[in-house]
Amino acid sequence: MTDQTAAAGSPSSYACAGCGARVEYVPGTTVLRCPYCGHQRQLAAAGRQVREHPYAELAGLLPRKPLAGVDGHVLGCERCGARTQSSALSEMCQFCGAPLVADVTAGDQIAPEAVLPFEVDHDGVRTALRRWVSSRWFAPTSLKRVTEAESLKGTYLPHWTFDARTVSDYDGRRGDHYWETETYTETVNGEQQTRTRQVRKTRWRSASGTVRRDFDDVLVAATRHLAEAQLGKLEPWPLEHVVPYQPDYLAGYQTLRYDTEPEAGLATAKTVMAEVIEQDCRHDIGGDEQRVTSVDTRYSDITFKLVLLPVWIACYLHGGRTWQVLINGRTGEVIGQRPYSAIKIAMAVAVATAVLAVAILLIVQSRAS
Template sequence: MEEQKKAASEQKKACINCGAELKYKPGTTNITCEYCGHEETIAQNEDGFQELELKPYLNEMGSQSHSEEIMMLHCKNCGANQHIEENYKSLHCVYCTMPLIIEDAYKEDWILPGAVLPFQFNQKKSHQIFAKWVKGLWFAPNNLKKAALDPQNTKGLYLPYWTFDAQLFANYTGERGDYYYVNVPYTTTVNGKTVRKTRQERRTKWTPTRGAISGFIDDTLIKASHQRKNAIPSKISNWNLEALESFNPSFLSGFVTEKYTIPLKDGHLSSTKEAEKIAVSWARRDIGGDTQRVHGVDMSLSEETFKHILLPVYISAYRFNGKKYNFFVNGQTGTISGSRPYSFWKIFFFVLFIIIVIVVLVAISQ
């Protein structure tokens, strides 16, 4: 018998009053009906986040109890893979705004998210943040505030990330540097006479050292998707992970979710490199002194676990003088970053003003 039951992450809840689909209400732990206003609380996992043991997933991806199938849409223009919770009549890629064809949807396995950072404000608020950002731009055209924002092209997107935990142990070799100062004689000319003086110069005494360090690495955050076009700016990629909620598909309702395209194995390699940086930092701290040299670190990781988490961002495009520009808003903090036009004449007259000021100052000094 063919399986008819939908995967947990694709289950949609209907309003008990009018039957419309309930959607997540940003900034709350509720889902709400946009038609009659009915709200329900999203059930939370009392056990908190579940860290998954890393090695079984690396050995046999997708066969574990925390893996499932979801419906995916692939953008042929920019390559983004998107999972749509809402039943849109018309679909557009969140990155490049190109139309997506619902008939091209396909099923694909993914590791079920362990946690989600819910959106803290709605699409309207993201547009207000954009308007404020525009007002603060230097050398922006005067009529930029009239930029055409197409609500259809503004989407709330959950970005996929991996987080890794591990116990770290490492042996290191290096050198401890301690500063000391010596008096160094030198000569200078004062009123035409040669004068002998001394000055202090800093030296470093280096002492060979070795030792061992250990500790727990918590929530190393690794990006889990490639964006070939319109990559998410690093300026907005700062989230408070202490606000993570246990995953519930209701948080995704009304939003787009991007599926990870960086495999767990590659994400783990990146997290190991981050762990190596942490080990070097811990070694420097352990060596002490005024400065340090770390020659070698022999590191091992144990008790490794991971989570697949989803983090919120608004992505949109606006048009000005026939050209499209993109902007991005962190869905938790409201931090914005985007591309923008410049006014040639504002820059020209500013440069001209600076030149005039310099000329006047030079004339006065003479």
């Protein structure tokens, strides 16, 4: 049985119309479903497109407070009436387990513009975890018996995306390789012999120019709860599939509030852009080698948005210890902690040492003959 779509803009209720329990967003669909009786409700149509906000208008979006001074959201549970103050945008009621989603339009922070909904469900997590543990080199054989997570939490993590047009003036040097014939002497069987060989040299000359590039959706993590390098390993994200933010996508999941300001996010994004721009400069210089000594970049048409990305945070038990992994809730990519087998590593080192010893012996024998 399926409810009619709720009217766009109406307050969200997550009480199940079938049994009174709760409804949650179902990954890979556009419905909310009760995990107990299966009653479903269709998500409302967004009625708008995902927008890119001009960065120049950031100061006028709202009277933002410093992050340290932002109060938590007060989340009221419609099922049991409990009220919870939380820094998260969504979570589960600690008393009855009903989904709680904050009103992001009533706060001191920038509201999410878009969300990339979960597509990997619990079965997909099991499949991804089994595939991951079975492909770990130098892991204990017993690790392959791990097929279930001891704990599993679906979490939306905030990220900034930035677009920009850039024009970069650079100075550098271009190196072109050429070959010269070099004469040298060596002793062969006690006699001095003159020989020649080709020696590669590099001719350097000054280079300068201008490169242009348009950047689209440069992604920067907006949370410090997980290491940025760790989150980077979950990429790429199919950002072309983001949809306009709706609170219903958050029902049944935890959603972290951003704790990195967009100004700091842009500074990080510019370092990412700078690496790409330097490669553009090297390509423009040409030649066999390039040295870029200075780059002056001008940015225009900078836009940004806050997007929520889906991650499963899982823990599994092995060897009496808890190990954490992160699973991309859209692609199933898995990263995380794993045990190592000292025996397998020792065997691999022994084999590599034996192979190296045989190779050295063969080289010595060939020279002696």
